[in-house]
Amino acid sequence: MDVITIKKGLKIGELDAEADFDLLKSCFVDNGQLENLLDIKSPASIILGRTGSGKSALLYKISLDVEHSAMLDPNDISIRFLEHSNIIQFFNEINVKLDLFYRILWRHILTVELLKLRYSLKNKSDNDTFLSRFNQWVGRDSVKKRAFEYFSEWGDRFWLETDEQLQELTTKLTKDIKAKLGSKFSGVDISLEGARSLSEEVRSEIRSLATQVVSGIQIKRLNEVLELLSDFAFNDRQKRYYILIDKLDEDWAETETRCRFIRALIEETKSLRKIPQVKVVTALRRDLLDLVFDRTRDSGFQEEKYEAYLVPLIWSKEDLKNLLSARVNEVYRRQYTSGAVRFIDIFPNPKKGATGEAIDYIIERTLFRPRDAIQFCNECFLIAADRNRISWRAIYAAEVNYSTKRLKSLKEEWSEFYPAxxxxxxxxxxxxxxxxxxxxxxxxxxxxxxxxxxxxxxxxxxxxxxxxxxxxxxxxxxxxxxxxxxxxxxxxxxxxxxxxxxxxxxxxxxxxxxxxxxxxxxxxxxxxxxxxxxxxxxxxxxxxxxxxxxxxxxxx
Structure with missing residues (x-):
C-alpha cells in the first residue's frame, strides 16, 4: 500500500445513525438478526439493544431491502398534545385506565399508515377512490359492513398526517364522554381543574361511565377492520409491508405516558399479526422495555409471553472486528486509494510480548456496541492526523478522550433510571x-x-x-x-x-x-x-x- 497521510477530520463513521446512513449502505454488518426481522411469518419484531448498539441502523437496512416500508417517528405523533388535552388530564385525575384507549390510538395510526403505504393516499381524491373500492369488497356481508362503518366515519381523513389523526380521535372521545354523561353531569368541566373540583362520590360515578366509554371504543369494529384488510387489501402473497418505528427512547412524552403508550404499541404489534403480509418492527432500548414492564405491570402479567417478539441485538468480538475493518477499508477507498486497506495497515502491530492486536485493545474498551468502537477509532484518527499510521502512543492518548466522552454519554443514557x-x-x-x-x-x-x-x-x-x-x-x-x-x-x-x-x-x-x-x-x-x-x-x-x-x- 502506498504511504498515505491521515487527513485532519478523518472518521470511520458518525455516532448518530441518521448522519451515518451513507456509510451504513456500504458497510452494514449483519450479526444474524436481519433475516429473522424480514421474515413476515416470524413474530420477531422488537429490536432490543442498548444505546449505540445499531438498532436504527438495522431499521434503515430493512427500509433499503424491502419494497414497501414506512418509518414512523413518535415525535411526529404529537403525544404532547394528547398529554395536555383536557380529556386525558381529566381521565388521569379521576383514575380512569387509558390503556385500551392508547391501544385504539395505535391501531388506528398503524392501520392508516398501512393504507397510505398500500394505496398511496395523499389527498381527498385518493381517499374517495379507495373508499369506492372498499365498498365493493363489503357487499352484503354484515360483519364487513360493520368494518366499513369505521371507514365511512374516518375514511375522508385517512390521508391526514398522523398527528392530525390523533387529534381527531381525541376530539371524538371527548364528544362520546359528554354524550355518555348525559344531562345529569352536563355541567361538569371536562378538564384537570374540573376533575379536581369533583366530590369523591361524583368522581366514582363519572369514573364508571367514562370507563364504559373507553372500553366500548370501536375495539370490535377494529378487529373486523383487520380481518377485512387481511382478506382484501393485503392478500397478495408476493408483497410485504413493513411499518418501522424508531426513537421511542427520545423525550416525546412524559415517562408515565411514554411507558403506557409503548406497552400499547407492543400489544398492537401482536394484534397486527392477524394480517399475514404486514409486519411492525420497532427499535427499543432494553432498559426502557424493563421500565415499561415495571410501570405497566398488571395482575396476570407474564413477561415470558413477549419473548418470541423480542430480538436482542448482541455483538460478538468478531462482529465488531468485521465492522471496523469494513469501515476503515471503505473510508480509505473513498478518500485515498482504490486498493483494499486492512485495519492492520493503519493501526500498529502488536506490542512485543503482548497477545492482542490494536483492534482487540479497542474492542475490549467497548460495551460491545458499534458506536463505542467507532468513537474510539475516530479519536485515534484525530490524534494521528498528519501522520502515516496510528501508533500505540496515539491509541493511549485517544483513550483518555474516549473514556471521558463515554463516561459522559453513559450518564446521559441512564439519566431516566439513575438521575444521580x-x-x-x-x-x-x-x-x-x-x-x-x-x-x-x-x-x-x-x-x-x-x-x-x-x-x-x-x-x-x-x-x-x-x-x-x-x-x-x-x-x-x-x-x-x-x-x-x-x-x-x-x-x-x-x-x-x-x-x-x-x-x-x-x-x-x-x-x-x-x-x-x-x-x-x-x-x-x-x-x-x-x-x-x-x-x-x-x-x-x-x-x-x-x-x-x-x-x-x-x-x-
Whole structure:
C-alpha cells in the first residue's frame, strides 16, 4: 500500500445513525438478526439493544431491502398534545385506565399508515377512490359492513398526517364522554381543574361511565377492520409491508405516558399479526422495555409471553472486528486509494510480548456496541492526523478522550433510571482494580454519600442514602454499598465475580441486572476498561510492572 497521510477530520463513521446512513449502505454488518426481522411469518419484531448498539441502523437496512416500508417517528405523533388535552388530564385525575384507549390510538395510526403505504393516499381524491373500492369488497356481508362503518366515519381523513389523526380521535372521545354523561353531569368541566373540583362520590360515578366509554371504543369494529384488510387489501402473497418505528427512547412524552403508550404499541404489534403480509418492527432500548414492564405491570402479567417478539441485538468480538475493518477499508477507498486497506495497515502491530492486536485493545474498551468502537477509532484518527499510521502512543492518548466522552454519554443514557449517576460514579474514582465491597466503606463511602444525598430524590441510590441519614434509621452502610453496586453493574460500569472460581459477570454480556443477594456475595469487583482512564482507576498489575512500563503508563 502506498504511504498515505491521515487527513485532519478523518472518521470511520458518525455516532448518530441518521448522519451515518451513507456509510451504513456500504458497510452494514449483519450479526444474524436481519433475516429473522424480514421474515413476515416470524413474530420477531422488537429490536432490543442498548444505546449505540445499531438498532436504527438495522431499521434503515430493512427500509433499503424491502419494497414497501414506512418509518414512523413518535415525535411526529404529537403525544404532547394528547398529554395536555383536557380529556386525558381529566381521565388521569379521576383514575380512569387509558390503556385500551392508547391501544385504539395505535391501531388506528398503524392501520392508516398501512393504507397510505398500500394505496398511496395523499389527498381527498385518493381517499374517495379507495373508499369506492372498499365498498365493493363489503357487499352484503354484515360483519364487513360493520368494518366499513369505521371507514365511512374516518375514511375522508385517512390521508391526514398522523398527528392530525390523533387529534381527531381525541376530539371524538371527548364528544362520546359528554354524550355518555348525559344531562345529569352536563355541567361538569371536562378538564384537570374540573376533575379536581369533583366530590369523591361524583368522581366514582363519572369514573364508571367514562370507563364504559373507553372500553366500548370501536375495539370490535377494529378487529373486523383487520380481518377485512387481511382478506382484501393485503392478500397478495408476493408483497410485504413493513411499518418501522424508531426513537421511542427520545423525550416525546412524559415517562408515565411514554411507558403506557409503548406497552400499547407492543400489544398492537401482536394484534397486527392477524394480517399475514404486514409486519411492525420497532427499535427499543432494553432498559426502557424493563421500565415499561415495571410501570405497566398488571395482575396476570407474564413477561415470558413477549419473548418470541423480542430480538436482542448482541455483538460478538468478531462482529465488531468485521465492522471496523469494513469501515476503515471503505473510508480509505473513498478518500485515498482504490486498493483494499486492512485495519492492520493503519493501526500498529502488536506490542512485543503482548497477545492482542490494536483492534482487540479497542474492542475490549467497548460495551460491545458499534458506536463505542467507532468513537474510539475516530479519536485515534484525530490524534494521528498528519501522520502515516496510528501508533500505540496515539491509541493511549485517544483513550483518555474516549473514556471521558463515554463516561459522559453513559450518564446521559441512564439519566431516566439513575438521575444521580454523575455523583454515584465518584465512589469509584481512583480505586485500585480489582477491589471488594469493603474497599468502598469508610471515608470513600462517606464522601460519596454526602454528594449523592443532595441529588435527585428519584434515584434509588439517593433514596437509600436519604433513608440512612434519617433518625433511628435501620439502613446500614453495607446496604448503601449494595444499592450503589447494583446501579453501577446495571449501567455497565462494573463487573462482579461471585467466587474465586467464577469469571467476571457483566450486564452487557451476561445478565442485565444483579440482585441484592448476588451483589452481597460479590468476591471481586472491577471497573470496566472503558471508564478507567476517565475515573483514574489503577490496576494492581501496574504495581508489578517494570519501571519502564510504569513510566510509559504515566506518559500516555
Amino acid at each position: 449517576l454523575e455523583a454515584t460514579v465518584e465512589i469509584l474514582r481512583g480505586v485500585v482494580n480489582p477491589f471488594t465491597r469493603s474497599n468502598l466503606l469508610g471515608k470513600r463511602l462517606e464522601e460519596a454519600a454526602l454528594e449523592i444525598h443532595e441529588d435527585d430524590p428519584r434515584d434509588p441510590c439517593v433514596k437509600s442514602v436519604k433513608k440512612f441519614f434519617e433518625p433511628k434509621s435501620k439502613v446500614t452502610e453495607a446496604e448503601i454499598v449494595s444499592q450503589i453496586l447494583i446501579c453501577l453493574y446495571h449501567t455497565g460500569m462494573i463487573g462482579v465475580k461471585m467466587s474465586t472460581l467464577d469469571t467476571f459477570v457483566w450486564s452487557h454480556i451476561d445478565q442485565p441486572r444483579i440482585s441484592k443477594s448476588e451483589v452481597k456475595r460479590a468476591n471481586q469487583i472491577v471497573v470496566h476498561k472503558m471508564f478507567r482512564r476517565a475515573l483514574e482507576i489503577n490496576d494492581t498489575k501496574s504495581f508489578h510492572a517494570s519501571p519502564k512500563t510504569q513510566r510509559l503508563k504515566k506518559t500516555y
